[in-house]
Amino acid sequence: MMMMRSSYSCSLLLMLALMSSVSMAAQGPRLFMVGDDFGWRVPLPNDTAVYSHWASTNRFHIGDSLSFVYDKDSVMEVDKFGFYHCNASDPITAFDNGNSTLDLDRPGLFYFISGSHPHCTSGQRLIVEVMHVHHHHHNQDIASMSPISSTPSASASPLPPIVASAAFLAIAALVSFLTIAHD
Numbered sequence: 001m002m003m004m005r006s007s008y009s010c011s012l013l014l015m016l017a018l019m020s021s022v023s024m025a026a027q028g029p030r031l032f033m034v035g036d037d038f039g040w041r042v043p044l045p046n047d048t049a050v051y052s053h054w055a056s057t058n059r060f061h062i063g064d065s066l067s068f069v070y071d072k073d074s075v076m077e078v079d080k081f082g083f084y085h086c087n088a089s090d091p092i093t094a095f096d097n098g099n100s101t102l103d104l105d106r107p108g109l110f111y112f113i114s115g116s117h118p119h120c121t122s123g124q125r126l127i128v129e130v131m132h133v134h135h136h137h138h139n140q141d142i143a144s145m146s147p148i149s150s151t152p153s154a155s156a157s158p159l160p161p162i163v164a165s166a167a168f169l170a171i172a173a174l175v176s177f178l179t180i181a182h183d
């Protein structure tokens with residue numbers, strides 16, 4: 001009796017965990033406020049890694065966007081070289097309107113700097129990595145698994161097997177739940 005109860009609650013917990021991870025994956029495009037309440041400005045001396053920390057606590061998907069909010073400053077999307085050298089001479093895009101929204105419209109790395117050289121070297125710069133799989137549309141996940149696809153980027157996606165094994169585990173949990181319920 002004790003054993004049945006504990007495996008029953010295990011199955012239930014597993015199902016709940018899977019259901020919540022599936023619903024998180026199904027979220028639509030999101031708008032991220034860069035730096036949260038801190039916004040986009042020169043990091044404090046005791047928190048120079050504020051933007052790498054901020055990026056590491058979020059997951060970015062194709063279709064999401066970033067909102068940079070700042071005062072008497074700017075934001076530029078640059079290439080890797082521009083990022084590491086705080087070189088603002090040849091930006092991909094540049095804004096100084098105080099609230100700039102940039103779309104994460106492709107997978108891979110995005111580099112952002114303040115157009116002010118001293119601000120950038122003080123840590124006002126951000127790298128964001130956008131996931132290769134768009135979780136929002138399940139059909140796209142399946143399409144990107146298809147070997148027919150000829151684009152090399154489509155085969156680089158690591159996520160669909162995880163989705164498949166999650167589905168398998170959910171079914172396994174359901175089966176053991178039903179078995180126990182019938183006992």
Ligand SMILES: *[C@@H]1O[C@H](CO)[C@@H](O)[C@H](O)[C@H]1NC(C)=O
Binds near residue numbers: 044046047
């Ligand atoms: C950094 O210093 C400011 C005051 O200058 C303080 O409000 C903040 O909590 C400190 N942050 C950290 C991460 O220690």
Ligand SMILES: *[C@@H]1O[C@H](CO)[C@@H](O)[C@H](O)[C@H]1NC(C)=O
Binds near residue numbers: 085088090
């Ligand atoms: C920035 O990069 C450009 C090439 O894009 C180069 O001509 C210039 O000297 C660089 N400036 C600095 C300060 O590194």
Ligand SMILES: *[C@@H]1O[C@H](CO)[C@@H](O)[C@H](O)[C@H]1NC(C)=O
Binds near residue numbers: 031067069099100101
């Ligand atoms: C900045 O723009 C975003 C998107 O348009 C909006 O949601 C946000 O409220 C704005 N923030 C400020 C401080 O203006």
